[in-house]
Amino acid sequence: MRRSIFALSVASAAAGIAAFALPATAMEDELPEWQQARAIGTAERCIPLRQIRSTEVRDDQTIDFVMTGGRTYRNTMANRCGGLRFERAFSYSTSLSQLCSSDIITVLNRTGGAFMRGASCGLGEFTPIEFPEDAEE
Numbered sequence: 001m002r003r004s005i006f007a008l009s010v011a012s013a014a015a016g017i018a019a020f021a022l023p024a025t026a027m028e029d030e031l032p033e034w035q036q037a038r039a040i041g042t043a044e045r046c047i048p049l050r051q052i053r054s055t056e057v058r059d060d061q062t063i064d065f066v067m068t069g070g071r072t073y074r075n076t077m078a079n080r081c082g083g084l085r086f087e088r089a090f091s092y093s094t095s096l097s098q099l100c101s102s103d104i105i106t107v108l109n110r111t112g113g114a115f116m117r118g119a120s121c122g123l124g125e126f127t128p129i130e131f132p133e134d135a136e137e
Contacts, residue, residue: 034058036132037074043125046098047073057088065099065126073126075101081121083107089115101125 034056047065056064060080065073084090089108092099100123107118 033131034062034064037064037072037129039074039127040130041128043127044073045102045125046096046100047126048098049094050097052099055090057084057090060085063090063105064129072129072131074129075123075126077121077124079121081105081107082119083109084119084121087118099123 047067051067051069052065053068054066056066058064060082061077061084063075063077063084065075067073081090084107087107087109089110090105091108092103092105094100094103103123104120105123106120108115109118
């Protein structure tokens with residue numbers, strides 16, 4: 001009995017090592033498309049509010065800002081922002097004409113037909129990104 005458990009453990013470990021030995025392209029294909037995006041420039045502290053066309057909440061820590069003209073900036077916050085992924089809605093307030101890494105967003109929780117304020121979280125820097133299909137064009 002001990003030998004079969006040991007053999008099973010060795011086989012499981014070998015399978016785990018084999019999974020890490022997959023080529024990078026095979027592992028990238030398994031990632032969701034949004035996680036395959038790559039940085040195409042240096043991070044910026046601010047983006048112009050007037051150019052934000054839409055936002056795409058990716059998870060509790062990541063928001064993509066799609067700009068007029070098609071450029072996308074990814075904002076990865078230093079910490080997770082509770083409820084952001086589930087609610088996919090947030091607000092911000094700024095006195096400037098830009099949204100900056102020093103600004104705070106607030107998750108909007110839907111309750112019935114209204115919104116209630118949820119967690120407030122600090123933004124990170126805005127990194128220009130492109131997705132694999134955009135790079136091929």
